[in-house]
Amino acid sequence: MNGIIKPEPPGGQEIRRLLITSVDAAGRERSRVVPRDNVASALQHGLHASLSSVAMFTPADEPIDASGLDAVIGDLLVRPDAARLANLDREGLVWAPADLRQPDDTDPFFACGRDAVRRTSTTLADRGLQFRVGFEVEFSLIHASDGGELRAAHEGPAYGQRPLLQNEDFISALFDDLELAGVPVLQLHAEHGHGQFEIALAARDPIDACDDYLLARLVIERTSIRQGLTAQFAPVPTVGAASNGMHIHLSVWKGELNLLAPAVSGGLTRQGASVIAGIIDALPAATALLAGSEASYQRLRPGRWAGASLCWGAGNREAAVRYVPATAAAGHHGANIEVKPGDATANPYLAVAALLAAVSDGLARDATPTAPIEVSPMRLSAEEREARGIRSLPATLEDALDELSSSRMLRTALGDRLVDLYIAVRTPRP
Numbered sequence: 001m002n003g004i005i006k007p008e009p010p011g012g013q014e015i016r017r018l019l020i021t022s023v024d025a026a027g028r029e030r031s032r033v034v035p036r037d038n039v040a041s042a043l044q045h046g047l048h049a050s051l052s053s054v055a056m057f058t059p060a061d062e063p064i065d066a067s068g069l070d071a072v073i074g075d076l077l078v079r080p081d082a083a084r085l086a087n088l089d090r091e092g093l094v095w096a097p098a099d100l101r102q103p104d105d106t107d108p109f110f111a112c113g114r115d116a117v118r119r120t121s122t123t124l125a126d127r128g129l130q131f132r133v134g135f136e137v138e139f140s141l142i143h144a145s146d147g148g149e150l151r152a153a154h155e156g157p158a159y160g161q162r163p164l165l166q167n168e169d170f171i172s173a174l175f176d177d178l179e180l181a182g183v184p185v186l187q188l189h190a191e192h193g194h195g196q197f198e199i200a201l202a203a204r205d206p207i208d209a210c211d212d213y214l215l216a217r218l219v220i221e222r223t224s225i226r227q228g229l230t231a232q233f234a235p236v237p238t239v240g241a242a243s244n245g246m247h248i249h250l251s252v253w254k255g256e257l258n259l260l261a262p263a264v265s266g267g268l269t270r271q272g273a274s275v276i277a278g279i280i281d282a283l284p285a286a287t288a289l290l291a292g293s294e295a296s297y298q299r300l301r302p303g304r305w306a307g308a309s310l311c312w313g314a315g316n317r318e319a320a321v322r323y324v325p326a327t328a329a330a331g332h333h334g335a336n337i338e339v340k341p342g343d344a345t346a347n348p349y350l351a352v353a354a355l356l357a358a359v360s361d362g363l364a365r366d367a368t369p370t371a372p373i374e375v376s377p378m379r380l381s382a383e384e385r386e387a388r389g390i391r392s393l394p395a396t397l398e399d400a401l402d403e404l405s406s407s408r409m410l411r412t413a414l415g416d417r418l419v420d421l422y423i424a425v426r427t428p429r430p
Contacts, residue, residue: 009085009094010182015039016092020047020080021214022100023113025418025425026059027292027347029214032078036092046079046098046105054078054100055111058425059293059345066424067110067417076109077101084211086181088222095181095218097211111418113349117207120356120413127363128254132336133352134186134203135213136247137344139220140195140237141167142230152195152239153229163190163197174223183216193242203249203336206356210348213246217344233344235291235299243299245306246290246343248352249324251336252359260335262325270366276312276321276337277369278362279355283310283320283341285407286354287393288400290342292426297396300341302378307340309377310391312369318376320393341393350414350422357413401426 009015018034020042030053034042052063056071063071080096088095100109108115121131141153153170154163164171171188178185184202191198199220201212217233224231235243252259252275259271268276279286291300300308305317312321320341327334342351361367370389377390394400401423404410411419 009087011087013087013090014092015085015094017094018042018080019088019093019095020078020098021095021218022054022078022098023214023347023349024055024057025111025347025350025422026057027345028057028059029218030054043080043082043096046077046101048075048103049078050074051076055109055421056425058429060429062429064424067421069421075103077103077105079105081114081211084208086183086215088177088181088219090180095215097214110415111421113347113353114207114210116353116414116418117210117349117356120353120360121206123360123413124252124356127360129259129363130253131206131356131359132203132251132253133206133209134249134336135201135209135216135348136245136249136338137199137201137213137216137220138191138233138244138246139197140193140232140234140240140244141170141197141224142195142232142237142239143228144230150239154190155194156190156192158192159189170224170227170229173227174220177219177223178216181215181219183212183219185216191242193237193244194240195237196240196242196244203251206352207349210352213348234295235293235343235345236295243304243306244343245299245340246346246348246351248339248342248355249336250339250355250359251334258333258335260323260337261332262335271363273369274362274365274367275359276323276362277367278358278360278365279321279337279339280310280312280369281367282354282358282361282407282409283339284391284394284400285403285410286351286358287341288397288404288426289354289410289422290339290346290351291400292347292397293343293345294397294428296343296345297394297400299343300393305340308393309373309385310393311373311377311389312337313373316373316376318378319373323372350418353414354410357410360413361409397426397428
């Protein structure tokens, strides 16, 4: 095959290598690289892969039977999205996210995360509603000495200037690489953990936002390796006291109307209140999809700003749902909510699909949330928390999976087979 591949990545360069990535129920990126001579075929027809390699592994990479499937039997089609090609360098390495489909390409695989987002988005679109989603990506940057000792890339101060100056070469290279890849970055700052940083991504269509998150993590990891560093996204990193999260910002729109914008009389509109209530009601079960590892529940505790308390409030970073009534750039037009319990062990597509389903359910029920909490829930006594309707999210992965298993709403929205596969893959083993 000669010449430039169509469709072209941004910039029109020749694709010499195509890195294709899907995410499975274990939250793992399963990837493969296609050489130049096979790129056109891969973009047109997809690639066949064993069922286990893209769908049936646990987080410990153990194949498991579930949802009527035998992990050692069968194949799936990995179909790269040619509309989402992104340059990873200027030498022809290009990335694409992939859908998982049946081998004959007639139907999506029931546990494809991108298809789950597509289906739940369509439910809202049928009611004239659109979503905007933006991720915040927290990670810990680590040096390894010649002796193998791990050292955080900075020791603060939190949100300070010094960590940025100490890591200027990495940050400069990272911004260049993210810009080349087309990742819409709003800002980067040092977080309060040693070696910890956070990148905020612009809000986009739900599938594009999930793709952006996946691509941002890829670029962060690739840039850190090329700089002789290690980036860790784990909820409890090896080095540094603070935990890493995956915060999801979202807003719901009907035409030009942001349903989360404050009402003229102040407070939330009726529909905005139903959006928040739907998410609050779904979170005990959806937490399993947002925080998918046993380590996640070491992070998901009061005092870690992880949203372990099932409540909401304007600007409240200890609440599971933080309401942002306005932004500096867009005013009330930029109103959104931040869902805080998630972390990088999640499959971002399934996490977002669960939130879309929760919003749809809240609006359909005309649900009403409890009153907002204007103080840290940690400052309230057990009696005060109970009186104000504040509960705690599941304390263990097992508890969260039990909640997910019994959620009729999420089973209806995502499908029984997807939920059962997810639970089977994620259930801790001795």
